[in-house]
Amino acid sequence: MMNSHAVLLYFDDGKGRAELPRLIFIYGNIPFEDRTISFDEYKQMRSSGKLSFDQLPTLELGDTTIAQSCAIARYAAQEAGIYPLDRLQAASSDMVVDAWRDLLDLLYGCYVDRIVENSQLIMKMRQVSLRVERLDEYFTVTVPMHLGRFEQMITDNQGSPFLVGSSLTWADLAVFDILYTLDQAANLWRIPSTFFYIPEPYGPYQPPKKLLELYPKLEALKKTISRTPKIAAWLQAHPY
């Protein structure tokens, strides 16, 4: 079991890439500090060299700092006992979580370009018209392609309602997280203070409705996880 006090650092504007580790810690009853920081604090930390990969999320465990969302989530899943012990199942679950990261990368990629400036990797907001063009492709091509594959994994999983093996793993929480994010982000296209905001005359952006209805097994998985008491309590306190 984890000996050091775990501190998860992320921006103060939403769930983003920190939500999967949070869901895993919560599901596994693993205590952690959920520390949100402002962009100014982030810049200070970055210039003082405190962030191993110059980005968030970051997990501090005593003197050790872990960056990269998948690495943090995998560590949390092992602590929580929801990382498969069987190597093949572990690889299948890694595959799903890597796809989760691809989906987040591509969603954020609709909004920002990554460039190197003054020897640092930074994000630059795209023009709004380009954001909308990319969001359209994201929701009509990328998302259905990934959701179809997740749905097929459950279909092929010998009657199990989960993606890998017969009990819930971190892969299921990853799929839950992306479904929740895609649902919730739709509301944020209307709110100027959020990263997802799409201003007039381009917005608010309207993604295809009822996306989930095409994937009944994913819809069922989303319901099961959102009704788990610990997760339900978390989502109620942190809707987005």
Ligand SMILES: N[C@@H](CCC(=O)N[C@@H](CS)C(=O)NCC(=O)O)C(=O)O
């Ligand atoms: N591959 C990394 C990507 C991390 C990342 O892009 N973090 C963003 C926030 S979502 C960040 O720190 N952005 C600040 C910046 O680059 O200026 C991961 O999965 O953790």
